[in-house]
Amino acid sequence: MKTPDSSFAYNLHDVTCLFRKNFDRRAIRFDLTRAQWRALKSIRRREGMSQAELAEFLEMEPIAIGRVIDRLVAADFVERRADPSDRRRWCLHLTAKAHDVTDDMEVLAEALRHEALAGISQTDFDAFERVLAQIRANLLTIDPTTESSDS
Incomplete structure (x- = not known):
């Protein structure tokens, strides 16, 4: 194993940035910001979540997520729908238009x-995922309050 000055964390960051840049370039036709896309994807995964839950999940301030949701509405x-069990809570739901767009974005x-993984064997990719999962588990053990929003 390399010494602690290994640049694997920088490589992870670079790969993440490159994914975002490539995705943004391809997704420009949808006319959505990254924050809007992340909100739509999160709501799609947990239809009916509250705005506060979405803000926490995306690690955004409630006022910022409120603006994102206002634009998406x-x-x-x-759609914001009243929670039948709590009049103060609004549940977030995707419209048919959003489902069409999120299907296309998926x-x-x-x-x-698929393009990013070209030339990588399934065995290597499986090992990569195991290593990432172990690094994540190690970091959560150090500070369990850093639970990732993309889980």
């Missing part, structure tokens, strides 16, 4: 992942 991507993301 105005663009007819998201196809785009899958194509990007």
